[in-house]
Ligand SMILES: Nc1ncnc2c1ncn2[C@@H]1O[C@H](COP(=O)(O)OP(=O)(O)OP(=O)(O)O)[C@@H](O)[C@H]1O
């Protein structure tokens with residue numbers, strides 16, 4: 001199964017072109033290598049709730065990707081609004097991904113408790129928030145990667161509840 005994946009970077013500096021988006025590059029490499037995913041859409045927006053919501057809605061409703069990974073804007077700074085934008089567009093919460101990421105990340109750094117990342121589902125798309133830094137991205141993604149193919153299989157109806165593909 002070749003999963004269709006979108007990357008959304010929420011970053012004021014990134015949207016101004018002031019910094020190379022190495023976090024998105026880390027996501028792309030890990031998704032391509034680990035779950036044979038295809039990045040079909042990539043967008044950088046400033047830390048504005050409306051712009052993040054609009055990008056998430058387009059990626060789900062128009063591009064119909066299986067998975068959206070956001071990076072950035074999950075911390076405590078006043079401009080960090082990625083979790084609020086995500087909660088505004090999802091139909092159902094799927095908190096286990098964010099819980100697992102924080103739990104496993106706490107073993108790397110106590111700063112992990114500063115992440116307000118959320119995870120949920122809009123239609124048939126799984127949306128997961130990752131932190132902004134490349135290190136945070138790779139450590140958080142590593143915590144959930146193994147479960148993604150099964151989760152996406154169930155969500156998209158391409159896999160039964162048993163962990164194997166239906167005929
Ligand atoms: N997309 C990114 N690519 C590479 N490094 C990033 C990215 N986003 C954040 N970082 C780095 O991660 C660290 C913490 O991220 P944080 O979200 O606080 O970034 P920031 O630069 O303050 O935010 P913003 O980009 O919204 O202005 C910083 O060292 C920052 O440079």
Ligand SMILES: Nc1nc2c(c(=O)[nH]1)N[C@H]1C(S)=C(S)[C@@H](COP(=O)(O)O)O[C@H]1N2
Pocket residue numbers: 071072073074075076080104105106108109111112113114115116130131132133135136137139140
């Ligand atoms: N595994 C892991 N999780 C992590 C980090 C990290 O370095 N590794 N950084 C933390 C920090 S310092 C912050 S502020 C929050 C939120 O990051 P964001 O505001 O860039 O989204 O993620 C946290 N989660």
